[in-house]
Amino acid sequence: MFFRSLSALTIGAGLFLTGCQREKRDIRPSPTRLAVYGDAAKESALRPGGPINPQPVVTNPYNSSGYDISEGQRLFSWYNCNGCHANGGGAIGPPLIKQQWIYGGEPANIFDTIIKGRPNGMPAWGGRIPEYQVWQIVAYVRSMNGQQPTSATPTRPDTIETNPQTLRNRTSGETK
Amino acid sequence: MSCFFLRPTKVLLRACPFLFSFLVVPTSFAQIQNQPDDGQWVMAAKNHASTRYSTLNQITTENVASLKLAWTFSTGTLKGQEAAPLVVNNTMYVVTPFPNLLYALDLTKPGAPLKWMYQPAIEPASQGVACCDVVNRGAAYYKGRIYYNLLDVQTVAVDANTGKEIWRTKLGDINKGESMTMAPIVAKGVVIVGNSGGEFGVRGWLAGVDAETGKVKWRAYATGPDKDVLIGSNFKPFYKMDQGTDLGMKTWPADTWKIGGASAWSWISYDPDLDLFYYGTSNPSPWNPEQRLGSNKWSSTLFARRPETGEASWAYQMNPHDIHDYDGVNENVLLDLTINGRARKVLAHPDRNGHMYIIDRATGEVISAEKYAYSNTSVAVDLKTGELKLNPTKATGYNTVRDACPAPPGSKDWQPSSFSPRTGYLYLPHNNLCYESQAVQANYIAGTPFVGMNVRMYAGPGGNRGIMSAWDPATAKTVWSTDEMFPVWSGTVVTAGDVVFYGTMDGWFKALDARNGKPLWKFKVGSGIIGQPVTYKGPDGKQYVAVLSGVGGWSGAVVSGGLNGVDGTGALGFVNAMSDLGKYTTKGGMLYVFSLP
Numbered sequence: 001m002f003f004r005s006l007s008a009l010t011i012g013a014g015l016f017l018t019g020c021q022r023e024k025r026d027i028r029p030s031p032t033r034l035a036v037y038g039d040a041a042k043e044s045a046l047r048p049g050g051p052i053n054p055q056p057v058v059t060n061p062y063n064s065s066g067y068d069i070s071e072g073q074r075l076f077s078w079y080n081c082n083g084c085h086a087n088g089g090g091a092i093g094p095p096l097i098k099q100q101w102i103y104g105g106e107p108a109n110i111f112d113t114i115i116k117g118r119p120n121g122m123p124a125w126g127g128r129i130p131e132y133q134v135w136q137i138v139a140y141v142r143s144m145n146g147q148q149p150t151s152a153t154p155t156r157p158d159t160i161e162t163n164p165q166t167l168r169n170r171t172s173g174e175t176k
Numbered sequence: 177m178s179c180f181f182l183r184p185t186k187v188l189l190r191a192c193p194f195l196f197s198f199l200v201v202p203t204s205f206a207q208i209q210n211q212p213d214d215g216q217w218v219m220a221a222k223n224h225a226s227t228r229y230s231t232l233n234q235i236t237t238e239n240v241a242s243l244k245l246a247w248t249f250s251t252g253t254l255k256g257q258e259a260a261p262l263v264v265n266n267t268m269y270v271v272t273p274f275p276n277l278l279y280a281l282d283l284t285k286p287g288a289p290l291k292w293m294y295q296p297a298i299e300p301a302s303q304g305v306a307c308c309d310v311v312n313r314g315a316a317y318y319k320g321r322i323y324y325n326l327l328d329v330q331t332v333a334v335d336a337n338t339g340k341e342i343w344r345t346k347l348g349d350i351n352k353g354e355s356m357t358m359a360p361i362v363a364k365g366v367v368i369v370g371n372s373g374g375e376f377g378v379r380g381w382l383a384g385v386d387a388e389t390g391k392v393k394w395r396a397y398a399t400g401p402d403k404d405v406l407i408g409s410n411f412k413p414f415y416k417m418d419q420g421t422d423l424g425m426k427t428w429p430a431d432t433w434k435i436g437g438a439s440a441w442s443w444i445s446y447d448p449d450l451d452l453f454y455y456g457t458s459n460p461s462p463w464n465p466e467q468r469l470g471s472n473k474w475s476s477t478l479f480a481r482r483p484e485t486g487e488a489s490w491a492y493q494m495n496p497h498d499i500h501d502y503d504g505v506n507e508n509v510l511l512d513l514t515i516n517g518r519a520r521k522v523l524a525h526p527d528r529n530g531h532m533y534i535i536d537r538a539t540g541e542v543i544s545a546e547k548y549a550y551s552n553t554s555v556a557v558d559l560k561t562g563e564l565k566l567n568p569t570k571a572t573g574y575n576t577v578r579d580a581c582p583a584p585p586g587s588k589d590w591q592p593s594s595f596s597p598r599t600g601y602l603y604l605p606h607n608n609l610c611y612e613s614q615a616v617q618a619n620y621i622a623g624t625p626f627v628g629m630n631v632r633m634y635a636g637p638g639g640n641r642g643i644m645s646a647w648d649p650a651t652a653k654t655v656w657s658t659d660e661m662f663p664v665w666s667g668t669v670v671t672a673g674d675v676v677f678y679g680t681m682d683g684w685f686k687a688l689d690a691r692n693g694k695p696l697w698k699f700k701v702g703s704g705i706i707g708q709p710v711t712y713k714g715p716d717g718k719q720y721v722a723v724l725s726g727v728g729g730w731s732g733a734v735v736s737g738g739l740n741g742v743d744g745t746g747a748l749g750f751v752n753a754m755s756d757l758g759k760y761t762t763k764g765g766m767l768y769v770f771s772l773p
Contacts, residue, residue: 080619087743089742090739094739120300120304121301121304122304123623123624159616160576
């Protein structure tokens with residue numbers, strides 16, 4: 001009995017907390033760093049001589065609010081990201097619904113990729129997209145892989161639907 | 177010699193069988209489809225008439241079943257291999273997709289070892305502006321040099337003997353979304369090349385480059401004022417709808433013609449007697465038709481121009497205000513036919529919209545435009561006005577449209593057909609796809625895609641996604657057809673042995689009887705075929721057949737680009753129709769050469 005009510009309390013608190021994040025919205029986005037430097041956006045798992053002292057961890061300030069992820073989805077089309085990556089399946093560019101990332105799939109890596117570009121065709125968007133919008137796009141891209149709170153992830157895509165298909169169940173697809 | 181001018185060709189065959197058995201085709205032969213043939217393969221389309229017909233007849237319907245693999249060569253690249261290998265002076269030349277390597281293989285030695293490789297200076301970022309895989313459709317040989325295009329909008333001339341670069345000319349800018357994938361032709365010493373980028377809001381052009389020096393002699397834009405389109409006093413379009421001044425500006429809202437697409441990314445044919453070359457322009461940009469009201473000239477248009485000046489002689493817009501991505505770039509096969517008792521100089525153009533246009537190539541008059549595949553987006557072509565009568569229920573826009581056929585790659589895309597003067601038939605590799613779509617606003621950001629359409633494609637009626645068929649241009653009817661599981665994205669070649677060769681995306685290289693479509697032989701290659709098969713006479717006097725295997729292109733991007741099939745809108749909606757391709761083939765560029773034992 002005690003345990004049951006405790007778990008109910010925990011679930012309740014959990015819902016309350018994620019609910020808060022889901023609703024969170026910056027009216028005036030605070031400026032962030034211009035790029036992700038150093039260890040935070042590392043692209044290799046090999047560390048010569050073993051691990052070094054932890055570097056500052058870069059976190060996405062626009063990580064888990066429904067507004068930001070939804071904005072990320074809108075901006076993903078607005079800046080023609082969908083022209084190359086489709087709605088996550090890829091086209092000219094590689095798919096974004098996947099487990100293996102060429103240049104890393106952490107928020108700092110995706111941020112880095114958008115800002116700096118990549119040599120085989122990814123444009124360098126630094127100086128073109130406001131930083132907070134880049135982070136919103138990062139949040140949306142990660143939501144395609146179920147890496148954002150489901151409570152904050154849009155339940156349907158902004159594209160023509162054939163079947164009842166949601167962003168969430170898209171992530172169940174196999175990765176090639 | 178009067179028997180040469182008889183039609184149909186079946187009568188001709190009966191009248192002059194000895195000529196065909198000895199392969200004597202005099203140059204005085206009046207029909208353009210009977211091009212002189214020395215057994216080499218010097219340009220992607222075989223000859224300026226683009227017939228892809230070889231007079232070689234060692235391989236026949238009787239013995240093709242014993243065709244064997246002679247040798248192979250790895251291209252060292254994994255993207256879609258759309259090119260035709262060239263054979264000149266006992267050397268084979270192979271162009272790869274990005275990074276656009278050029279290999280020369282010595283046919284005089286066993287196993288055709290590498291003579292040299294040319295590796296051009298190319299910008300890797302150009303891969304980001306290639307709409308539909310980083311393909312290249314081949315090269316052209318002319319006076320000791322190989323000419324071809326690089327993805328980053330450069331044309332190069334390479335010494336055919338040494339592999340040394342002679343000149344390299346930059347013709348455009350990837351930061352405007354431009355790229356180059358087409359196979360050039362050389363006419364009157366002018367290398368004719370065009371840009372790609374109808375999905376990037378480029379301003380389409382075709383350019384004439386001096387073969388000797390690499391200097392640009394002329395550039396004909398497809399949009400803008402007449403002076404930019406090289407439309408002058410000699411421009412005589414056949415139909416009223418194509419007549420007027422500065423239509424390349426006036427048929428667009430405000431300045432949208434500057435980002436209106438209409439690139440020239442595919443085939444060029446040339447008639448030396450009329451001194452006119454022919455090519456089609458791509459779709460207008462963006463796909464979303466609501467952002468560009470008007471007829472959007474000169475997108476989805478056939479042009480006839482002069483090679484030395486680029487000056488336009490006539491134009492015919494097949495798909496005014498295109499709403500389905502029906503590029504007008506498909507091949508134009510030049511033929512001299514007797515139609516309704518009249519000798520006509522025509523071009524045969526199987527358009528993306530599903531109509532087979534038989535057009536008087538001197539005037540631009542449409543003689544017939546019957547459907548060669550299933551289509552419900554249009555009803556018919558009015559031969560009096562030249563207008564395509566559309567089906568209003570399939571008009572795309574912000575509304576959702578379902579079951580529109582053919583899909584954006586059309587009833588047939590770039591994959592080139594061939595024509596046999598022996599049978600009188602065109603051999604059409606093509607698609608059977610339908611789609612659903614919904615437009616969204618496209619924002620123009622230079623160097624990024626400018627499409628504005630969410631698309632999902634799927635198999636058309638019957639469930640087969642591809643068809644290989646034979647078409648009689650004189651009677652405007654299909655003679656025979658064969659269903660294929662996947663779109664037939666390879667070219668075709670037809671020979672005097674009455675054999676048609678083509679490849680499938682699941683990796684079969686096939687030979688059919690040109691007269692009736694009967695399957696005669698097939699061989700399983702390593703990766704799906706989207707290249708252009710060729711046939712040639714080797715230094716040993718034997719007939720060989722060569723084809724590049726290596727799946728990719730727009731249709732095969734799901735495999736060559738490693739796309740995720742769960743998102744049907746991937747690869748501009750082609751993934752929805754092709755998500756199972758990975759179960760049948762993997763990527764890998766490899767040349768296969770076959771001969772009789």
